[in-house]
Amino acid sequence: MELKRDEELLAEHLAGKVGVFDTLVARYMDGLYGFFKRFVGNATAADDLVQETLLQVHLAAGSFDPSRSFKPWLYTIAANKGRDYMRARGRRPMQSLDSAGGDSDGPSPAAQLEGDATTATEQLDSREQTELVRRMIAQMPEHLRLILILGYYQKLPYAEIAEILGIPVGTVKSRLHSAVNHFSRLWLAHTNASTSE
Amino acid sequence: MSASQEHDFDPRLLDLHLGHLATAEQAELRRLIADDPALAAQDEALTAVFRALASAQEERVPDGLTARVTARVRSAGPPPRVVRPTDDLTETVEGTRERVIRLGNLRDIVAVAALIVLAIGVGVPGLMHMRERNLRMGCSWNLAQLGHGVQQYATTFNASLPFVGWGGQNSWQPSNDPRLVTIPNRRHIYLLLQQAYVVDPRLFVCPSQGGVPMPIDAIERHNDFIEGRNVSYAYQNMAGLRPSANDNPRLPILADENPLFDDGLPLFDARRLSWGEPAQANSRAHGGAGQNLLTLDGSVIWVKTPFSGIDGDNIWTLIDVTEYTGREGPASPTDSHLLK
Numbered sequence: 001m002e003l004k005r006d007e008e009l010l011a012e013h014l015a016g017k018v019g020v021f022d023t024l025v026a027r028y029m030d031g032l033y034g035f036f037k038r039f040v041g042n043a044t045a046a047d048d049l050v051q052e053t054l055l056q057v058h059l060a061a062g063s064f065d066p067s068r069s070f071k072p073w074l075y076t077i078a079a080n081k082g083r084d085y086m087r088a089r090g091r092r093p094m095q096s097l098d099s100a101g102g103d104s105d106g107p108s109p110a111a112q113l114e115g116d117a118t119t120a121t122e123q124l125d126s127r128e129q130t131e132l133v134r135r136m137i138a139q140m141p142e143h144l145r146l147i148l149i150l151g152y153y154q155k156l157p158y159a160e161i162a163e164i165l166g167i168p169v170g171t172v173k174s175r176l177h178s179a180v181n182h183f184s185r186l187w188l189a190h191t192n193a194s195t196s197e
Numbered sequence: 198m199s200a201s202q203e204h205d206f207d208p209r210l211l212d213l214h215l216g217h218l219a220t221a222e223q224a225e226l227r228r229l230i231a232d233d234p235a236l237a238a239q240d241e242a243l244t245a246v247f248r249a250l251a252s253a254q255e256e257r258v259p260d261g262l263t264a265r266v267t268a269r270v271r272s273a274g275p276p277p278r279v280v281r282p283t284d285d286l287t288e289t290v291e292g293t294r295e296r297v298i299r300l301g302n303l304r305d306i307v308a309v310a311a312l313i314v315l316a317i318g319v320g321v322p323g324l325m326h327m328r329e330r331n332l333r334m335g336c337s338w339n340l341a342q343l344g345h346g347v348q349q350y351a352t353t354f355n356a357s358l359p360f361v362g363w364g365g366q367n368s369w370q371p372s373n374d375p376r377l378v379t380i381p382n383r384r385h386i387y388l389l390l391q392q393a394y395v396v397d398p399r400l401f402v403c404p405s406q407g408g409v410p411m412p413i414d415a416i417e418r419h420n421d422f423i424e425g426r427n428v429s430y431a432y433q434n435m436a437g438l439r440p441s442a443n444d445n446p447r448l449p450i451l452a453d454e455n456p457l458f459d460d461g462l463p464l465f466d467a468r469r470l471s472w473g474e475p476a477q478a479n480s481r482a483h484g485g486a487g488q489n490l491l492t493l494d495g496s497v498i499w500v501k502t503p504f505s506g507i508d509g510d511n512i513w514t515l516i517d518v519t520e521y522t523g524r525e526g527p528a529s530p531t532d533s534h535l536l537k
Contacts, residue, residue, distance in 0.1 A: 033258045050262060051262075054270065055270060055273060058273060059273060060276075062276055129249065130253050133250060134253050141352045141353075144352070158217070176215065177205070177208055182352075183250065187246050
């Protein structure tokens, strides 16, 4: 059976059909939770923000323009909720990173290629590595963290990210590149430091 | 591309790992990687970076979250209906609004008339003072937002401030010399708007000056503000020694318009200016009373003299320069020269 499009489900929900909103919730629950968990770096806050976002979608369903795509609209609401949350708590990241390499002015990723990143990476327990990556992402500047999550983890196309953030497609591309380079600097600085120890 | 970007990963490799290359482009790049050891080394390092990113791919949704969302949505009731322009209700609503507006106009007229009488009789100077204070606060808010944009830009580009490039054949002053290419200093700060570090063009216009914001739909098609009145603020001269975000945090980088220059052309001979006379020495933006100043650390301050740079440096002039041809720039990291 062919799955109904998000826009159709929202229209049916607006028309009063029972249960269709649950389908939308199930469809986006994983993605939204992952988005907030990475963006605000805190599970409890992510839980609240998912609820706030989907409630907002429900309350604003009547204002949704059916000629547009649902997903960018959903993530526009989510990004605004996330930014409001960060603003309310002074934009301080929830997780801190004690290791070196947080400085944007450090050596560039390409300049650090001489270090053997793979060896150090292998030394890390996989759970430790996951936790380290999460903390590094939480430490990134907000605008770079946001675009890395949307572009890499949410796998949204450039055009949809441009719509969500209200910036040109070219800027999305260059900013996503900057975000990956920024993370690389953090990661390679850490792995090189681990190798030299 | 700024110099700070030159050593980052090859953008084609980033697109490859982000999955944004077509099959043919991927094959071509794989061939280049096989032939180029430097590119291969970058590819290997980038593979490790993306492997690390992928390790944090999974985020387990807390138990019961779906049920909590569903419960909240149900308790909120049905989604509110939005009245669309085609609805029958519109005529009634608009008719009512029209009547309200008419009534409102009458009230406005009475209120305005009363205010005018009160203002003339009691406090024109006070109101003017309040208005100017509000305008200064609006201007200060603008500069704070631009400062936020500058800091975001610097974070992205390895501490570099907005900079479009500069070479021996460039001039920030319009010139008749065919060998010179003019780069108005304001072009550097236009990058904030062009690359969406600042999305509201109204922030570039000081409310005291009555400029015209850059049209939003024209931003992407241009590399510079269309006209001088699209930007009120003077930016650090980027023709010489360029500051980075790591330099002295008290270095002024943006301020109200420089009174000595109009779009890069000198209005007065700096040597003949009475620097002790505030009306001459300060920006015209706030009637010569002073100017708002943004420093490198993002602070905005109101100063009543142009000698507000580091160690009392004059923010409108370059040290040891008396005649400007449009090719001069700061020779010291503490020398501010703010112009459009």
